[in-house]
Amino acid sequence: xxxxxxxxxxxxxxxxxxxxxxxxxxxxxxxxxxxxxxxxxxxxxxxxxxxxxxxxxxxxxxxxxxxxxxxxxxxxxxxxxxxxxxxxxxxxxxxxxxxxxxxxxxxxxxxxxxxxxxxxxxxxxxxxxxxxxxxxxxxxxxxxxxxxxxxxxxxxxxxxxxxxxxxxxxxxxxxxxxxxxxxxxxxxxxxxxxxxxxxxxxxxxxxxxxxxxxxxxxxxxxxxxxxxxxxxxxxxxxxxxxxxxxxxxxx
Amino acid sequence: xxxxxxxxxxxxxxxxxxxxxxxxxxxxxxxxxxxxxxxxxxxxxxxxxxxxxxxxxxxxxxxxxxxxxxxxxxxxxxxxxxxxxxxxxxxxxxxxxxxxxxxxxxxxxxxxxxxxxxxxxxxxxxxxxxxxxxxxxxxxxxxxxxxxxxxxxxxxxxxxxxxxxxxxxxxxxxxxxxxxxxxxxxxxxxxxxxxxxxxxxxxxxxxxxxxxxxxxxxxxxxxxxxxxxxxxxxxxxxxxxxxxxxxxxxxxxxxxxxxxxxxxxxxxxxxxxxxxxxxxxxxxxxxxxxxxxxxxxxxxxxxxxxxxxxxxxxxxxxxxxxxxxxxxxxxxxxxxxxxxxxxxxxxxxxxxxxxxxxxxxxxxxxxxxxxxxxxxx
Numbered sequence: 176x177x178x179x180x181x182x183x184x185x186x187x188x189x190x191x192x193x194x195x196x197x198x199x200x201x202x203x204x205x206x207x208x209x210x211x212x213x214x215x216x217x218x219x220x221x222x223x224x225x226x227x228x229x230x231x232x233x234x235x236x237x238x239x240x241x242x243x244x245x246x247x248x249x250x251x252x253x254x255x256x257x258x259x260x261x262x263x264x265x266x267x268x269x270x271x272x273x274x275x276x277x278x279x280x281x282x283x284x285x286x287x288x289x290x291x292x293x294x295x296x297x298x299x300x301x302x303x304x305x306x307x308x309x310x311x312x313x314x315x316x317x318x319x320x321x322x323x324x325x326x327x328x329x330x331x332x333x334x335x336x337x338x339x340x341x342x343x344x345x346x347x348x349x350x351x352x353x354x355x356x357x358x359x360x361x362x363x364x365x366x367x368x369x370x371x372x373x374x375x376x377x378x379x380x381x382x383x384x385x386x387x388x389x390x391x392x393x394x395x396x397x398x399x400x401x402x403x404x405x406x407x408x409x410x411x412x413x414x415x416x417x418x419x420x421x422x423x424x425x426x
Numbered sequence: 427x428x429x430x431x432x433x434x435x436x437x438x439x440x441x442x443x444x445x446x447x448x449x450x451x452x453x454x455x456x457x458x459x460x461x462x463x464x465x466x467x468x469x470x471x472x473x474x475x476x477x478x479x480x481x482x483x484x485x486x487x488x489x490x491x492x493x494x495x496x497x498x499x500x501x502x503x504x505x506x507x508x509x510x511x512x513x514x515x516x517x518x519x520x521x522x523x524x525x526x527x528x529x530x531x532x533x534x535x536x537x538x539x540x541x542x543x544x545x546x547x548x549x550x551x552x553x554x555x556x557x558x559x560x561x562x563x564x565x566x567x568x569x570x571x572x573x574x575x576x577x578x579x580x581x582x583x584x585x586x587x588x589x590x591x592x593x594x595x596x597x598x599x600x601x602x603x604x605x606x607x608x609x610x611x612x613x614x615x616x617x618x619x620x621x622x623x624x625x626x627x628x629x630x631x632x633x634x635x636x637x638x639x640x641x642x643x644x645x646x647x648x649x650x651x652x653x654x655x656x657x658x659x660x661x662x663x664x665x666x667x668x669x670x671x672x673x674x675x676x677x678x679x680x681x682x683x684x685x686x687x688x689x690x691x692x693x694x695x696x697x698x699x700x701x702x703x704x705x706x707x708x709x710x711x712x713x714x715x716x717x718x719x720x721x722x723x724x725x726x727x728x729x730x731x732x733x734x735x736x737x738x739x740x741x742x743x744x745x746x747x748x749x750x751x752x753x754x755x756x757x758x759x760x761x762x763x764x765x766x767x768x769x770x771x772x773x774x775x776x777x778x779x780x781x782x783x784x785x786x787x788x789x790x791x792x793x794x795x796x797x798x799x800x801x802x803x
Contacts, residue, residue, distance in 0.1 A: 190666075190669075190670065191666050191669065257765070258765040260765075269794045269797075269798075270784045270797075270798045271794065271797055271798070274784075274786070274798075280783075280784045280785070280786065281783075283783070283784050284769060284781055284782065284783060284803050285781075285782045285783075285784060285800060286769075286772065286780060286781050286782075287779065287780055287782065288772075288776060288780055289776055289780070293775075293776055293780075296772075297772050297780070300768045300771065300772060301765065301768050301769070303715075303768070304764040304765045304767065304768035305764055305765060306765045306768075
């Protein structure tokens with residue numbers, strides 16, 4: 176009978192690939208949000224934060240502030256998770272910004288794989304192991320993206336990829352894609368101290384996409400800010416978040 | 427006798443006041459230096475901090491500690507047929523019938539010194555209770571031999587007996603403050619006061635040693651095997667079989683609380699000599715996912731000379747491994763142990779420089795490279 180054959184096929188898939196390989200849609204857990212501490216960004220996601228167990232992407236042109244924003248989220252993640260991991264194959268990660276934003280460096284591990292394939296392997300292995308927050312600073316090879324999605328979904332790891340331009344395979348793997356575009360600079364006493372960027376939700380599998388917010392991504396100049404005071408948020412039109420304050424920058 | 431294994435496995439704490447947190451905010455054990463300041467097991471961490479402010483606070487790691495206990499037991503079993511190792515740092519060797527007990531004691535001393543980094547205290551007595559009390563009173567690296575057990579036990583306080591605080595208080599109210607007094611009262615009388623524990627306590631106080639050792643048993647070689655008829659060429663089919671075998675093996679390992687330190691896969695090939703591959707892993711593998719992760723990576727690259735007639739997966743070297751329930755908290759943070767194991771596997775494959783921890787160096791330096799040091803995680 177067809178039903179028996181179907182049950183047999185389902186059983187075979189469970190044996191071959193494990194119980195998570197085939198789940199009834201009604202039993203799929205809802206994506207849980209991880210609040211970033213930046214209400215404007217949390218609102219863009221539609222669920223109140225970046226989705227756990229999914230791959231999220233920050234993309235934008237050079238100088239749009241995507242890396243600064245990602246590092247701000249990383250700093251928060253180190254204080255909330257036992258393990259926050261940065262995949263940094265090109266060795267461009269400097270702990271200075273997250274440290275200035277109050278990161279707990281003991282919870283931070285930097286992974287520098289020798290090749291792109293190894294970067295993909297590392298991202299999948301760490302997502303599978305359940306690292307609370309994984310920040311990927313490069314575009315991963317296409318074959319690693321599907322296992323990465325699957326591994327993150329099974330462990331509940333939050334994976335955030337910072338991408339320079341649009342990568343078709345990454346766009347498919349992403350559950351939430353935020354695009355940053357620099358529309359100006361944040362001026363301070365005649366200097367530019369960070370980009371003024373518009374963040375758009377260009378893809379969202381969990382809620383309606385299309386929302387946007389304006390962020391003043393001030394670079395963390397000056398002394399280290401106590402974790403309890405971060406982030407300092409100033410509402411403007413339509414929504415502006417400052418990652419750094421005038422008072423602390425002056426010190 | 428060596429310090430509690432939670433302390434012994436941390437050589438950096440030797441000679442320093444240290445307190446081990448049991449995970450519930452209480453003291454699991456304290457180093458001699460902290461104990462001298464009054465810190466006792468069961469104190470809250472706040473009490474411990476008040477009593478000994480400079481004490482280093484470290485978290486308990488039951489899995490690492492049980493692994494150390496296994497290593498010590500394996501080492502001691504080289505010198506005596508029956509050994510017992512407890513996590514509190516006490517270890518016993520049954521020297522009954524051994525032709526050269528002095529040599530066995532010297533070997534055990536060397537083994538314990540290597541494991542703990544400090545000289546052990548040694549006690550020699552007809553039974554485990556008297557021997558442990560003798561060891562506690564020996565100087566580091568020295569052996570205290572008890573010849574007259576009742577005379578040795580008699581002046582010792584009743585606190586040496588494994589009794590609850592209420593039972594000890596009851597003994598105090600009865601005026602029984604030394605083991606000699608308890609021994610004089612007799613098992614039956616003490617049983618009427620304290621129940622079964624009282625009977626055991628009285629017999630211990632008399633030197634009768636009613637509690638025998640629980641001998642350590644070495645972990646045995648474990649393996650699973652599957653014959654394939656007809657011989658299999660298809661790699662997917664081989665992976666299918668391997669996954670099932672890994673599941674069976676993980677069940678066996680789980681039943682004995684062990685993990686595979688060395689993994690070996692043997693393929694019987696049609697009409698030829700069997701092919702084998704083995705590897706030592708840094709972190710003991712105990713779950714289906716971990717075993718299949720390693721085995722499947724081999725099978726995907728394997729080019730057997732002929733169709734496969736038999737698959738065998740063995741773990742010739744075992745190690746105690748805390749049985750981990752993976753994904754217990756779906757959607758939450760992964761266990762530190764799993765992530766550490768994943769990082770170790772990456773370091774095994776690509777070198778230690780692949781996973782790095784961040785340490786502050788000259789964080790006010792204008793040069794990015796000088797602000798932080800990245801050291802192997």
